[in-house]
Amino acid sequence: MTIELEYSSSLNGASFLLFELKQVLKLKQLGLAKDEIRKRVKEENLFQFNNQGRIHRALPSVMKRAEAIGENLAALMLEGSIEMEKTLNLYAIMKTDLLFFEFMDEVIAEKLHNNDYLIEKKDINLFFTSKAEQSEKVAAWSDMNVEKLKRAYMQVLYESGMLRTRKGKELNRLIIDMQIRNHLTQIGEARYIHAMGE
Template sequence: MTIELEYSSSLNGASNLLFELKQVVKLQRMGLSAQEIRSKVVDENVFQFENKGRITRTLPSVMRRAKAIDPTLASLMTEGSIEMGKVINLYAIMKTDLLFYEFMDEVISEKFQNNDYLIEKRDINLFFTNKSEQSEKVAGWSDINIEKLKRAFMQVLFESGLLKDRRGKELDRLIIDEQIKDHLIRIGDARYVRAMGE
């Protein structure tokens, strides 16, 4: 399923959300509809957030990601290892966030191809400068919004295991389970495997 994406800064309020995505995927696998999942997540505080407002802010992103995961990946995510879950979550983020996918494809994947394991501030700054020149939408975002997005991108890298240290600059290759890799290639999503550095 191809989702036509525009550039968005939604990653600001919803960076990694692996636990939350797993909860929604479990509910989907139980046969609940999108509406039933929304109600259950809010009414029963399935995400275990102290702030109810945060649920309504993050739920749309989590629902979008869950929709991007097919039954095979859903089963690997809920029954596989935490590492498998991290890879599938990263895939779902890329699949639903064009800007983050391009960051992975143009910056992270390229670094791995060149055996360059350092992500510098200038790499991220250059990426956003280029996108501002290519897109009126990105050019219209405030500096504060872009700074938050840069932090959100780094947070996703760290949480998914691509960044060794939360504050560091050293990248680490993901070990992508063969089942996930083969499945993504089979369904025509090899570009996401490449973007993860394979």
């Protein structure tokens, strides 16, 4: 299933959200429809958020990620190791967020393929400057929105295990499980493995 994506800053309201994605995948496995899942998440506060506003901001992204992940990978995510969960969540974020995918592909993968394990502020600034030149949409975003997005990207790198420390600059290479690697290759999505630095 291909989702036509355009650039978005939705990662600001919905960064890693691994626990939340697993809650939605469990409900999907039970056979609940999208509307029923949304209703249960809100009524039972399944994301365990303190306020409804945060649920409303995060839920559309989580629903998209759950849709993008497919049944085989959803089963792996619910039964696999924490490393598998993080890798699959990173894949789901890339698959549903074009700008983040390009960041992974053009900045992170490039660095890892060159055995450069430092991600610096200038790398991220350069990426966003270049995207603003290519896209009117990105160019129209406020400086504050872009700054928040840069922080969200670093947060995703940290929570996925690709950044050694929360405030650090040192990258880690993910060890991607063979089942994930084989499945993504079989369904023609090896570019996501490449974007993770493989």
